[in-house]
Amino acid sequence: MVIKLLNTILTVVAGVGAALVLYWILNKLAELLPGRWEERLKPYLYILPAVAAICLYVLYPGIQTIVYSFANSQSTQFIGWGNYSKLLTSSGFQQTVVTTLVWIIIAPLAAVILGLLVATLVDRLSPSGEKTAKTIVFFPLAISAVGAGTIWRLVYAYSPPGQPQIGIQNAIVTAFGFDPVAWLSVRTFYLNTLLLIVMFLWLNVGFSMVLLSSAIKGVPMDTMEAGRVDGATELQIFRRIVAPQIMPTVVTVYVTVLIGVMKLFDVVYVMTNGNFNTNVLATEFFNQLFTNFNNGAAAAIVVILMIAIIPVMIFQVRQFRLQEANR
Amino acid sequence: MTSPVQPAGTEATDPRLNRASRTRRPSVTGEGKPAHWSVRLAVLLVCFFWIVPAFGSLVTSFRTESDANASGWWTAFNPANWGSFTLGNYHDAIVNAGLGTAFINSLAIALPATFIPILIAAFAAYAFTFMQFPFRDTMFVIIVALLIVPNFVAMVPLLQVYSNIGIGGTFLSVWLFHIGFGMSLAIFLFRNYMATLPREVIESAKIDGASHYATFYRLILPMSTPVLASFAIFQFLWTWNDLLVALVFIGPGDNAPMTVAVKNNLIGQQGQGWNIVAAGGILTMILPIIIFLALQRFFVRGLTAGSVKG
Numbered sequence: 001m002v003i004k005l006l007n008t009i010l011t012v013v014a015g016v017g018a019a020l021v022l023y024w025i026l027n028k029l030a031e032l033l034p035g036r037w038e039e040r041l042k043p044y045l046y047i048l049p050a051v052a053a054i055c056l057y058v059l060y061p062g063i064q065t066i067v068y069s070f071a072n073s074q075s076t077q078f079i080g081w082g083n084y085s086k087l088l089t090s091s092g093f094q095q096t097v098v099t100t101l102v103w104i105i106i107a108p109l110a111a112v113i114l115g116l117l118v119a120t121l122v123d124r125l126s127p128s129g130e131k132t133a134k135t136i137v138f139f140p141l142a143i144s145a146v147g148a149g150t151i152w153r154l155v156y157a158y159s160p161p162g163q164p165q166i167g168i169q170n171a172i173v174t175a176f177g178f179d180p181v182a183w184l185s186v187r188t189f190y191l192n193t194l195l196l197i198v199m200f201l202w203l204n205v206g207f208s209m210v211l212l213s214s215a216i217k218g219v220p221m222d223t224m225e226a227g228r229v230d231g232a233t234e235l236q237i238f239r240r241i242v243a244p245q246i247m248p249t250v251v252t253v254y255v256t257v258l259i260g261v262m263k264l265f266d267v268v269y270v271m272t273n274g275n276f277n278t279n280v281l282a283t284e285f286f287n288q289l290f291t292n293f294n295n296g297a298a299a300a301i302v303v304i305l306m307i308a309i310i311p312v313m314i315f316q317v318r319q320f321r322l323q324e325a326n327r
Numbered sequence: 328m329t330s331p332v333q334p335a336g337t338e339a340t341d342p343r344l345n346r347a348s349r350t351r352r353p354s355v356t357g358e359g360k361p362a363h364w365s366v367r368l369a370v371l372l373v374c375f376f377w378i379v380p381a382f383g384s385l386v387t388s389f390r391t392e393s394d395a396n397a398s399g400w401w402t403a404f405n406p407a408n409w410g411s412f413t414l415g416n417y418h419d420a421i422v423n424a425g426l427g428t429a430f431i432n433s434l435a436i437a438l439p440a441t442f443i444p445i446l447i448a449a450f451a452a453y454a455f456t457f458m459q460f461p462f463r464d465t466m467f468v469i470i471v472a473l474l475i476v477p478n479f480v481a482m483v484p485l486l487q488v489y490s491n492i493g494i495g496g497t498f499l500s501v502w503l504f505h506i507g508f509g510m511s512l513a514i515f516l517f518r519n520y521m522a523t524l525p526r527e528v529i530e531s532a533k534i535d536g537a538s539h540y541a542t543f544y545r546l547i548l549p550m551s552t553p554v555l556a557s558f559a560i561f562q563f564l565w566t567w568n569d570l571l572v573a574l575v576f577i578g579p580g581d582n583a584p585m586t587v588a589v590k591n592n593l594i595g596q597q598g599q600g601w602n603i604v605a606a607g608g609i610l611t612m613i614l615p616i617i618i619f620l621a622l623q624r625f626f627v628r629g630l631t632a633g634s635v636k637g
Contacts, residue, residue, distance in 0.1 A: 001427070001428065001431050004431050004432070004435055005431055005434065005435070007435065008431075008434055008435040008438050008439065009438075011435075011438075011439045011498075011502070012438050012439050012442045012443070015439055015442065015443035015502075016442055016443060016445075016446060019443065019446045019447050020446065023446075023450055023540075024540075027538075027539075027540045031538075040460070042454075042458070042539060043454040043458040043459075043460040043463070044460065046450045046451060046453060046454035046458070046539075047450070047451040047454045047455065047466070049447045049450070049451075050447050050448055050450070050451035050510050050514055051451065051466070053444075053447065053506060053507045053510045054470070054473065054507065054510050054511055056507060057481055057485070057503070057504060057506075057507020057508060057510075058473050058476055058480070058481060058507060058508065058511070059473075060484070061480065061481035061482075061483075061484040061485050062476065062480045062481060064483075064484035065480055065481070065483055065484055068483055068484065075483075075487070118370075118373055121366055121369050121370050121373070122370060124362040124363070124366050125362050125366070125367070125370060126361065126362070129362075129367075129370070132374075133370050133373070133374055135620075135623075136374045136377050136378060137373065137374070137377050138623075139616060139619060139620075140377070140381075141619075142564055142612075142615040142616055142618065142619035142626070143568065143611075143612045143615050143616065144567070144568030144569075144570065144585075144586055144611055144612070144615070145568070145570065146568075146570055146585075146586040146589050146590050146594070146608070146611055147568075147589075147608045147609075147611045147612040147615075149590075149594060149608070150384060150589065150593070150594065150604050150605055150607065150608025150609075150611075151380045151381055151383070151384040151605075151608060152380060153594065153604070154380075154383055154384055154387060154400075154601060154604075154605065155380050155383065157601070164397060164398050164399065165399060166395070166396070166397075166398070166399050166400075166601060167399075168379070168380075168383060168399065168400075168401070171399050171401075202376075202377065202380065210627060259475050262477070263477035263479070265479075265570070265571050266570040266571065266586075269570065269571075269590075270570070270590060270594060282477070282479060282571075285479055286479075286571070286574070286575075289482070289483065289486075289575070290574075290575075295483050295487075298482075298483055299483050302477075302479060302480050302483070305477065306476075306477075306480060309475065309476075309477070312475065313472050313475060316471060316472065316474065316475060317468055317471055317472050320468070320471045321468075
């Protein structure tokens with residue numbers, strides 16, 4: 001244990017030290033070149049290690065994954081579109097796609113609405129009250145889905161009727177005289193997925209709340225005052241004056257949560273392991289890779305997800321360009 | 328400032344600082360008066376909903392196994408049950424469920440994965456901000472686009488590469504993965520911050536004959552400390568909380584970090600009592616929550632960009 005800890009500290013020191021030495025050498029190398037070439041080459045030497053890391057860990061494996069998606073489960077032979085056709089025609093995978101869509105449709109929208117609601121509410125409190133409420137809603141953002149899983153499995157825990165309920169949700173249900181429910185295995189109306197979304201929102205509403213709150217506070221007071229003078233109600237002021245001004249942030253939050261939901265893995269893996277129709281793309285990827293040992297299908301799932309993410313990516317780049325233009 | 332998609336002028340600020348620096352906006356009920364009771368009630372309900380699940384887990388982690396498995400945690404507040412709390416669950420989780428070792432493993436994974444990419448990314452960000460070279464902007468846009476690539480894009484090929492070169496299951500394999508996937512976020516954050524630094528400082532350093540290396544090392548790096556800290560905190564929490572990368576490249580066993588150990592040794596085991604599962608959960612959360620509460624300000628800064636990270 002002590003050895004592991006020492007090794008860790010040594011690795012940090014050695015890693016940072018090695019990076020320093022590397023740049024020192026690269027810099028010296030550049031200085032050996034004649035003046036004009038030094039200036040031309042130096043930027044490339046400065047970005048080289050970082051770009052190399054990105055190429056090695058993001059670009060190359062990404063392209064390799066596309067190639068593997070056309071190969072068999074051992075990646076030893078090409079089989080054309082086989083992985084895709086097998087996936088898209090299997091009812092299990094279709095179910096996975098539908099569940100993922102349920103997440104995509106509900107979770108980002110709910111995160112924005114709840115975040116907006118909490119942000120508007122706490123805005124009316126005293127400064128200390130606002131600070132406390134924000135910290136409470138915000139703290140789950142720091143914890144892992146595994147940690148949150150230990151919390152929420154307890155909330156949804158089920159004991160057979162007649163026995164004392166350990167989960168608070170079933171305790172409430174039975175207190176009203178109903179039978180306890182094994183919440184995480186109820187597929188009807190995707191109830192179990194909806195309950196996982198509740199847990200996801202508990203983890204992530206703090207994010208949208210903080211961003212939307214600072215956007216609301218950024219709305220110039222005089223625009224609201226002008227509305228009040230003209231006799232607008234509070235609701236009208238919000239709809240006609242505040243809402244248009246915070247729209248860019250609403251879109252930001254929505255897209256950010258959307259990306260998070262599209263690649264969501266740990267919440268589902270920890271809570272249900274994808275059983276009872278709760279499977280999403282990322283957990284199915286993991287299943288194909290480690291339960292079925294099917295590299296081809298796993299790679300094909302990644303490619304399908306990547307295609308779905310491309311529009312979001314284009315949006316990101318566009319927003320970035322806009323922001324640069326305003327700088 | 329922190330995200331490609333974040334509109335100008337709405338930078339996330341520390342929730343604690345929001346109010347202090349501004350004049351108070353009149354609320355529905357008029358200026359200066361306390362908020363309407365319905366508003367306060369609604370906020371109380373929200374806070375209640377956020378606290379109760381976590382509080383239930385915290386209480387359960389101090390209950391005995393027979394209590395925790397036979398009754399709800401709220402019954403622990405019945406005066407008849409007072410005094411039956413125990414610290415034994417934490418001992419069991421740390422020693423018997425191997426979370427002590429896992430805690431060290433998590434540190435061993437997260438610390439190098441946090442600190443090594445900082446300098447590398449800072450050099451690149453310096454070049455992207457203060458140097459002119461062909462394809463600079465194109466390359467940067469590609470980095471922005473790669474920011475949201477989910478990390479499992481890289482897993483199938485890298486698993487094979489790792490087993491070919493014989494580093495499967497080691498800390499090294501996870502460090503490299505986190506460094507590679509943290510890089511685009513780090514460059515992006517640092518570059519956006521450096522672009523806001525006053526140009527005159529760099530110009531005058533140039534006139535005084537300082538090389539790029541010296542300018543970076545003496546001026547830009549110290550001036551960028553806040554954003555370096557934001558990234559460090561975010562990357563630390565991200566690698567500490569990560570489950571998928573650790574499952575894929577390390578898996579259960581001697582090198583498993585907290586997330587994998589809690590999932591496999593506690594949540595995944597039928598026989599484990601709620602009390603030990605809860606204690607294990609608290610142990611995984613304790614360090615992130617301390618860091619969060621202590622460094623909330625830096626945490627929020629990296630938030631927007633960090634949340635889209637793959």
